Amino acid sequence: xxxxxxxxxxxxxxxxxxxxxxxxxxxxxxxxxxxxxxxxxxxxxxxxxxxxxxxxxxxxxxxxxxxxxxxxxxxxxxxxxxxxxxxxxxxxxxxxxxxxxxxxxxxxxxxxxxxxxxxxxxxxxxxxxxxxxxxxxxxxxxxxxxxxxxxxxxxxxxxxxxxxxxxxxxxxxxxxxxxxxxxxxxxxxxxxxxxxxxxxxxxxxxxxxxxxxxxxxxxxxxxxxxxxxxxxxxxxxxxxxxxxxxxxxxxxxxxxxxxxxxxxxxxxxxxxxxxxxxxxxxxxxxxxxxxxxxxxxxxxxxxxxxxxxxxxxxxxxxxxxxxxxxxxxxxxxxxxxxxxxxxxxxxxxxxxxxxxxxxxxxxxxxxxxxxxxxxxxxxxxxxxxxxxxxxxxxxxxxxxxxxxxxxxxxxxxxxxxxxxxxxxxxxxxxxxxxxxxxxxxxxxxxxxxxxxxxxxxxxxxxxxxxxxxxxxxxxxxxxxxxxxxxxxxxxxxxxxxxxxxxxxxxxxxxxxxxxxxxxxxxxxxxxxxxxxxxxxxxxxxxxxxxxxxxxxxxxxxxxxxxxxxxxxxxxxxxxxxxxxxxxxxxxxxxxxxxxxxxxxxxxxxxxxxxxxxxxxxxxxxxxxxxxxxxxxxxxxxxxxxxxxxxxxxxxxxxxxxxxxxxxxxxxxxxxxxxxxxxxxxxxxxxxxxxxxxxxxxxxxxxxxxxxxxxxxxxxxxxxxxxx
Ligand code: ADP
Ligand code: MG
Numbered sequence: 001x002x003x004x005x006x007x008x009x010x011x012x013x014x015x016x017x018x019x020x021x022x023x024x025x026x027x028x029x030x031x032x033x034x035x036x037x038x039x040x041x042x043x044x045x046x047x048x049x050x051x052x053x054x055x056x057x058x059x060x061x062x063x064x065x066x067x068x069x070x071x072x073x074x075x076x077x078x079x080x081x082x083x084x085x086x087x088x089x090x091x092x093x094x095x096x097x098x099x100x101x102x103x104x105x106x107x108x109x110x111x112x113x114x115x116x117x118x119x120x121x122x123x124x125x126x127x128x129x130x131x132x133x134x135x136x137x138x139x140x141x142x143x144x145x146x147x148x149x150x151x152x153x154x155x156x157x158x159x160x161x162x163x164x165x166x167x168x169x170x171x172x173x174x175x176x177x178x179x180x181x182x183x184x185x186x187x188x189x190x191x192x193x194x195x196x197x198x199x200x201x202x203x204x205x206x207x208x209x210x211x212x213x214x215x216x217x218x219x220x221x222x223x224x225x226x227x228x229x230x231x232x233x234x235x236x237x238x239x240x241x242x243x244x245x246x247x248x249x250x251x252x253x254x255x256x257x258x259x260x261x262x263x264x265x266x267x268x269x270x271x272x273x274x275x276x277x278x279x280x281x282x283x284x285x286x287x288x289x290x291x292x293x294x295x296x297x298x299x300x301x302x303x304x305x306x307x308x309x310x311x312x313x314x315x316x317x318x319x320x321x322x323x324x325x326x327x328x329x330x331x332x333x334x335x336x337x338x339x340x341x342x343x344x345x346x347x348x349x350x351x352x353x354x355x356x357x358x359x360x361x362x363x364x365x366x367x368x369x370x371x372x373x374x375x376x377x378x379x380x381x382x383x384x385x386x387x388x389x390x391x392x393x394x395x396x397x398x399x400x401x402x403x404x405x406x407x408x409x410x411x412x413x414x415x416x417x418x419x420x421x422x423x424x425x426x427x428x429x430x431x432x433x434x435x436x437x438x439x440x441x442x443x444x445x446x447x448x449x450x451x452x453x454x455x456x457x458x459x460x461x462x463x464x465x466x467x468x469x470x471x472x473x474x475x476x477x478x479x480x481x482x483x484x485x486x487x488x489x490x491x492x493x494x495x496x497x498x499x500x501x502x503x504x505x506x507x508x509x510x511x512x513x514x515x516x517x518x519x520x521x522x523x524x525x526x527x528x529x530x531x532x533x534x535x536x537x538x539x540x541x542x543x544x545x546x547x548x549x550x551x552x553x554x555x556x557x558x559x560x561x562x563x564x565x566x567x568x569x570x571x572x573x574x575x576x577x578x579x580x581x582x583x584x585x586x587x588x589x590x591x592x593x594x595x596x597x598x599x600x601x602x603x604x605x606x607x608x609x610x611x612x613x614x615x616x617x618x619x620x621x622x623x624x625x626x627x628x629x630x631x632x633x634x635x636x637x638x639x640x641x642x643x644x645x646x647x648x649x650x651x652x653x654x655x656x657x658x659x660x661x662x663x664x665x666x667x668x669x670x671x672x673x674x675x676x677x678x679x680x681x682x683x684x685x686x687x688x689x690x691x692x693x694x695x696x697x698x699x700x701x702x703x704x705x706x707x708x709x710x711x712x713x714x715x716x717x718x719x720x721x722x723x
Pocket of ligand 2: 221348475
């Protein structure tokens with residue numbers, strides 16, 4: 001079948017298909033967390049004492065004694081088996097952005113050959129997948145390849161129903177036999193503990209007597225594209241790389257701004273409802289959905305949850321989104337830039353920290369006292385972003401996210417903090433010593449409550465900032481749509497812990513000679529003098545900012561992942577992680593190695609695809625059209641009619657340009673023997689990527705000349721507009 005026949009069939013199929021009917025919606029109370037072994041389910045299934053112990057573990061992370069673990073395991077098994085489940089799996093989160101699972105049956109046989117079931121506390125607590133099959137960087141020692149998973153009781157177990165059966169899923173950490181973290185969950189839990197410790201120090205200095213454990217919260221907004229699978233199946237680039245490596249921009253793109261918040265296409269609405277019902281069964285609080293800026297692009301945002309649970313839910317959400325889309329005849333694209341020339345997809349990570357006694361510490365609050373706590377925590381974030389901006393850039397570095405971060409659609413590759421006009425002026429007044437004067441005058445309120453209350457109006461937001469205060473939380477906007485939220489959360493919690501330690505040290509000294517308000521303002525004044533440069537309220541896309549940020553403010557512009565990832569080896573960052581106990585130098589190094597390898601691999605896969613598609617699909621189509629035009633020209637000439645020499649020459653020239661670039665790319669792909677991983681990454685960024693773009697430029701021009709009839713790939717206008 002020619003490329004075009006496939007496209008025509010796809011269009012006919014899509015336009016004639018019977019729309020999948022939405023199911024009769026079930027009430028929320030009927031489906032909410034129905035498949036989750038949460039505290040409510042445990043209360044029903046466990047004895048009073050066992051439940052009390054379990055609740056304490058869930059809420060404080062305190063270890064569970066083995067006897068209670070046995071009781072919980074048996075109850076969990078009975079609960080799951082009542083839903084028809086026969087298998088269980090520890091689910092874990094290796095260093096890649098995926099999730100991994102290994103299924104085991106509850107079954108054992110007794111001496112009579114009868115099948116009975118068993119699930120002990122030790123099976124619940126510990127599993128042993130093969131550690132060597134997952135990327136683990138330098139932690140991969142052949143003789144200690146074994147890794148094991150351990151139950152994380154703070155994230156609830158659940159039953160996952162798929163077309164292929166139902167399984168009890170147990171959220172777990174994944175570590176090497178020698179105790180090193182091989183996953184994304186361990187550092188997240190450790191970073192939370194570090195933040196808790198440092199925050200508690202600051203709060204006690206502030207005179208708080210009752211301080212409940214602090215936790216970080218996360219609400220992630222997920223952007224994605226949907227493409228009909230009939231088109232996707234004729235695009236090897238979409239199937240294998242998750243993005244289009246070729247494609248001329250359509251005549252109508254997103255310039256009309258008519259998609260954002262527009263009516264959701266019926267077929268997509270049915271998909272969303274189906275998908276969200278599945279999320280509700282699993283206790284994931286899907287809250288907002290809407291069209292996004294680009295045609296074919298959408299967003300879903302669950303309500304925020306404790307960071308550890310939110311991170312697990314975010315992984316589950318991505319998995320479910322893809323599988324549910326498939327059931328609705330869509331390919332769901334989580335890639336950061338599936339289509340050139342139209343907006344890419346990000347994942348805004350909304351983050352705050354708080355506890356049961358002081359509440360959300362990034363919420364200005366209504367009393368002067370609350371506001372002092374708020375200003376300290378806010379200041380800690382400012383210092384963190386200033387000192388560890390490159391770390392924030394490194395944790396979101398990937399080949400795919402590079403396509404967004406440099407372009408004027410996504411927050412730039414320079415990490416700055418947006419505070420909003422009023423809060424920025426409060427911090428500027430602190431820096432200039434104006435608030436100190438007021439504080440010394442004995443004014444307890446400082447007029448902050450009025451200012452900060454006003455500040456909470458989220459209407460005026462700077463969408464160009466990578467890191468913005470949005471009323472009661474910070475929003476990290478540069479995160480990529482396909483990425484796990486764990487990396488960003490670990491970075492934010494850890495930098496906060498470090499800043500709070502610094503603040504505690506300064507505050508202790510300041511409190512010795514000053515009243516509390518003056519002491520806080522003094523510490524924040526010093527903080528702003530050292531780190532205020534990172535606060536920026538202007539247009540992050542402008543070229544003035546790009547040069548000013550670097551030249552005047554001393555901030556770093558890190559446009560590619562190849563430049564960002566080596567920051568994992570930066571002395572200050574290694575020391576930050578070691579000091580806070582979040583990652584040992586060895587664990588951190590292994591992350592650099594894994595991410596660098598992923599970066600190189602994904603660019604190499606794309607380069608090979610570019611070469612293959614250009615050679616086996618585009619070139620034959622171009623040649624076919626060239627010979628057709630040549631033949632037509634020949635007969636027109638012999639009939640004495642003028643011919644279209646110009647377009648033939650252009651066609652031939654473009655085809656030659658394309659194949660020359662393909663052969664250069666091919667040579668580049670075969671290049672090996674690099675001195676270092678860094679050199680290899682640079683080669684990918686500076687040589688392979690530009691060559692891929694050269695091939696693409698020729699192909700995209702050919703797309704505008706070669707007759708539609710011969711063009712082998714579904715076009716942007718078809719994929720983006722036909723649903
Ligand atoms: P917008 O698109 O305007 O930025 P959304 O309502 O789509 O906002 O998403 C905001 C996200 O922030 C939601 O996931 C929401 O639950 C989350 N969020 C709200 N308050 C907090 C908070 N204190 N901490 C963390 N996340 C929060
Ligand atoms: Mg947002």
